[in-house]
Amino acid sequence: MPQQPPVRSTPARVPRPDASMSLLTNVMDHSLDEGYAEAAARKQADGTGGLPRTARAKIVLAAGLVLAALVVTVGAAQTRYVAPVVAKEREELIDRIDRQTEAAEELENTVDKLRDDVNARQREALEQSGDSGSTDLVAVLSGAVAVHGPGLKLVVDDAAEATTGGGTDPRETSGFSDTGRVKDRDMQRVVNGLWESGAEAISINGQRLTALSAIRAAGDAILVDNKPLVPPYTVLAVGDGKRLSSRFQDSADGVYLSVLQDNYGIRTAISVQEDVRLPAAPSVTVRTAQPRTEKDAS
Numbered sequence: 001m002p003q004q005p006p007v008r009s010t011p012a013r014v015p016r017p018d019a020s021m022s023l024l025t026n027v028m029d030h031s032l033d034e035g036y037a038e039a040a041a042r043k044q045a046d047g048t049g050g051l052p053r054t055a056r057a058k059i060v061l062a063a064g065l066v067l068a069a070l071v072v073t074v075g076a077a078q079t080r081y082v083a084p085v086v087a088k089e090r091e092e093l094i095d096r097i098d099r100q101t102e103a104a105e106e107l108e109n110t111v112d113k114l115r116d117d118v119n120a121r122q123r124e125a126l127e128q129s130g131d132s133g134s135t136d137l138v139a140v141l142s143g144a145v146a147v148h149g150p151g152l153k154l155v156v157d158d159a160a161e162a163t164t165g166g167g168t169d170p171r172e173t174s175g176f177s178d179t180g181r182v183k184d185r186d187m188q189r190v191v192n193g194l195w196e197s198g199a200e201a202i203s204i205n206g207q208r209l210t211a212l213s214a215i216r217a218a219g220d221a222i223l224v225d226n227k228p229l230v231p232p233y234t235v236l237a238v239g240d241g242k243r244l245s246s247r248f249q250d251s252a253d254g255v256y257l258s259v260l261q262d263n264y265g266i267r268t269a270i271s272v273q274e275d276v277r278l279p280a281a282p283s284v285t286v287r288t289a290q291p292r293t294e295k296d297a298s
Helices: 019-029 034-046 051-129 132-142 184-197 241-250 252-264
Strands: 147-157 201-204 215-218 221-224 227-229 233-238 267-278
Touching: 147 184, 147 241, 184 201, 184 215, 184 221, 184 233, 184 241, 184 252, 201 267, 233 267, 241 252, 241 267, 252 267
Parallel strands: none
Antiparallel strands: 147 233, 147 267, 201 233, 215 221, 221 227
16 A cells, blocks of 8 residues: 655744734825825826926916016106106295295285375375364274274184084074074174174274175185184174173174073173274275265266
């Protein structure tokens, strides 16, 4: 009986030390996701990769920076070119204003000298005719000369908390205001009341009033002969101080002013003065009236 060859025993396979860590082993052996690997392979096959795209972005960014720098440079150059021109024009305007202001002051001085000369010639002519007193009276009443004498001082001011008011104006209906601001019509009534009470000469904030004076409004400002005044409004009147004050406060215009004070907060103060000084009117221009001659009388 033939003898069978001996059977060799296969040695047992030794397990890997990290066999129990299969998940971690898989992560380490395949650290790059297959999708990323395929995308990288396609880029290499196309010959593009990531670098050219980055280069294009850098080129676009550099072009944008160059364009911005160019715009800033052009703007700065224009500013440097325009600035001297603007400064030169400004200096020319300032010089022109200064020259015109000096010219206006010279003209005002000339007007004052001519007015004094005319008044002196009028007095001289009337003194020769024996009627100098009439000339002085006319000069005083017309505001052509400065005057002084006893009288009163009346200060009219806006209310302490004056507002612009609402949509309605009670002045249009009742003759008064709820705004607490002094209006041109208020000053008109004050001046007319003083004339009626016996004032011989009146000024407001140093502005002499004449028979041709006008008190108007321009917005919230009060104009006297087109010159704006600001509150408080100081009214000086020449006359018998005590009698003038009493008659004015008892008149309808004085009562009107008192109602403004009581109901709308407009502030007033009146006082008798021993001596008040009023300047001459800036100019008295007669455009319509003509002097009467002996030929016209006949």
